[in-house]
Amino acid sequence: QKEVEQNSGPLSVPEGAIASLNCTYSDRGSQSFFWYRQYSGKSPELIMSIYSNGDKEDGRFTAQLNKASQYVSLLIRDSQPSDSATYLCAVELTGGGNKLTFGTGTQLKVEL
Amino acid sequence: EPEVTQTPSHQVTQMGQEVILRCVPISNHLYFYWYRQILGQKVEFLVSFYNNEISEKSEIFDDQFSVERPDGSNFTLKIRSTKLEDSAMYFCASTSQAEQYFGPGTRLTVT
Numbered sequence: 001q002k003e004v005e006q007n008s009g010p011l012s013v014p015e016g017a018i019a020s021l022n023c024t025y026s027d028r029g030s031q032s033f034f035w036y037r038q039y040s041g042k043s044p045e046l047i048m049s050i051y052s053n054g055d056k057e058d059g060r061f062t063a064q065l066n067k068a069s070q071y072v073s074l075l076i077r078d079s080q081p082s083d084s085a086t087y088l089c090a091v092e093l094t095g096g097g098n099k100l101t102f103g104t105g106t107q108l109k110v111e112l
Numbered sequence: 113e114p115e116v117t118q119t120p121s122h123q124v125t126q127m128g129q130e131v132i133l134r135c136v137p138i139s140n141h142l143y144f145y146w147y148r149q150i151l152g153q154k155v156e157f158l159v160s161f162y163n164n165e166i167s168e169k170s171e172i173f174d175d176q177f178s179v180e181r182p183d184g185s186n187f188t189l190k191i192r193s194t195k196l197e198d199s200a201m202y203f204c205a206s207t208s209q210a211e212q213y214f215g216p217g218t219r220l221t222v223t
Binding site for chain 1: 142143145147153154155156157160162167168170201203207209210211212213214215216217
């Protein structure tokens with residue numbers, strides 16, 4: 001069973017702080033890694049993709065990948081109340097065209 | 113910005129009835145997917161579609177389910193005889209390569 005694991009939270013951070021979200025995956029053959037944001041009752045919205053070991057930054061978001069440890073993370077700098085949502089980690093096996101396997105998501109609450 | 117669209121946004125049906133959920137993927141995308149999310153649970157893969165045929169399906173996607181691309185723009189999911197446990201959000205997604213973009217979803221309620 002290929003699994004993607006996330007802490008369900010909720011993770012509470014004060015406004016302006018850094019939020020750190022973590023994800024581990026079981027299939028060493030996984031090639032592509034994605035972070036989606038999902039507001040309650042809405043569809044997943046793609047935030048970041050990462051394919052190589054290391055860091056990838058896009059605005060306030062940084063994705064980090066460590067394939068040896070089978071670990072991917074998302075950092076959100078200067079957290080805003082509008083960042084309050086569930087963050088879904090998704091993994092794809094071969095790097096193109098295939099299904100995504102999702103974790104259960106981590107609920108993030110950014111408090112004023 | 114191009115986006116995936118889905119209709120209807122909400123579908124209520126009685127157990128045993130057939131439903132068709134419709135999706136219009138992003139126009140230059142070649143891979144299409146259906147996922148579902150039961151309330152409070154994770155997003156689950158149902159089926160992927162490429163080059164006018166199913167490329168992969170999950171255990172959930174049994175004989176009651178079918179997909180079709182009836183024309184150059186629409187992508188449909190049919191459930192032949194709905195069960196109570198089919199109640200969920202159904203998301204269509206598409207990609208040209210790796211990053212999958214999701215539609216707004218159809219909430220299916222089976223009574």
